[in-house]
Amino acid sequence: MPWVRVFADGWRRQAASGRLPHAVLLAGQAGIGKRATAAWMAGLKLHIEGTRDVSQYPPPRIEHPDLRWLRIPEDKLTIGIDQVRELIEDVNLTSHAGGGKVAVIDPANAMTRDAANSLLKTLEEPPGDALLILIADRLGRLPATILSRCQRVNLVAPGQAEGLAWLDALKPGQDWAPALSAAGGAPLAAIDAAGRVDVEAAMARELAAVAAGTESPVDVAAAWTRVGAAGVLEWLARQIQSTIVLRLGGPKPALTGPIDESVLQRMDTRNLFCYLDIINRLRGQAAGSFNPQLTLEALLIDWANGLEGIRQERMPEAMRLALADEVNR
Secondary structure, eight states: OGGGHHHHHHHHHHHHTTOOOSEEEEEOOTTSSHHHHHHHHHHHHHTOTTOOOTTOSSOOOOOOTTEEEEEOOTTOSSBOHHHHHHHHHHHTSOOSSSSOEEEEEETGGGBOHHHHHHHHHHHHSOOSSEEEEEEESOSTTSOHHHHTTSEEEEOOOOOHHHHHHHHHHHSTTSOOHHHHHHTTTOHHHHHHHTTTHHHHHHHHHHHHHHHHTSSOHHHHHHHHHHHOHHHHHHHHHHHHHHHHHHHTTOOOOOOSSOOOHHHHTTSOHHHHHHHHHHHHHHHTSOTTSSOHHHHHHHHHHHHHTTTTTOOGGGOOHHHHHHHHHHHHO
């Protein structure tokens, strides 16, 4: 992943001078290599063999007695307080190999409020020679108290030419441009998107058909639910964001399936912003906190109606329930 070399070089210099922070938040869009970067940082800190090159992909699977990688349990939707407390206890123990401790929380935005609060004291006063790495695909659900106690590192996607060159070197001969475009320029996400290009092209046609009144929002929502709500919401957010850029006079985006101009002419730009905000807030909710079928139906019905009058007070009912659940959690 050559696009993270600038960060890696700076991080090495900090390590050599003994000025590494105790807590780091790796932020950026999904698919740009945050987890691979975290693994490289852990390997450098703990002197693990085979982890010296940040460009290595796929990254080596590393295991070390002084490394803890905290993830969402398979039977849960969030990272809970008991997991974080156990992690803190482990970080406070003496290093097995004498090189300090590394703890990775992945994704940090999946912590419950109580779990995040329990981490605050450790972020303020890290024990000994410990490095805490928090990974966040979306910052919206992280409390400001967590953000303020970490050195934030924003990893960004490479330019299109660099991304295509890297993908071509990884798998020569494949037309990566549609997948990279579908992934919003994130090369690692493009690897996954390569198998979804046809699916997303069909979704683009269905979105246009809903606006034209030739497809039922309910039927399309049922089909999209089978694709998976998380992937659909991410794709839909990219389409609306690119559409807003186009409406504001920006360059014509390389959408999977450009939204027809005749559709856009009857949609107010302010309503597009509200629509995008609703989608992004849904994306920030934990899986299972809202009904995917009903939510997609509500979004598509508003789209079929040209987003007329859509405002925050007219959020889909499933959205209001999801946000209320989050507030009361």
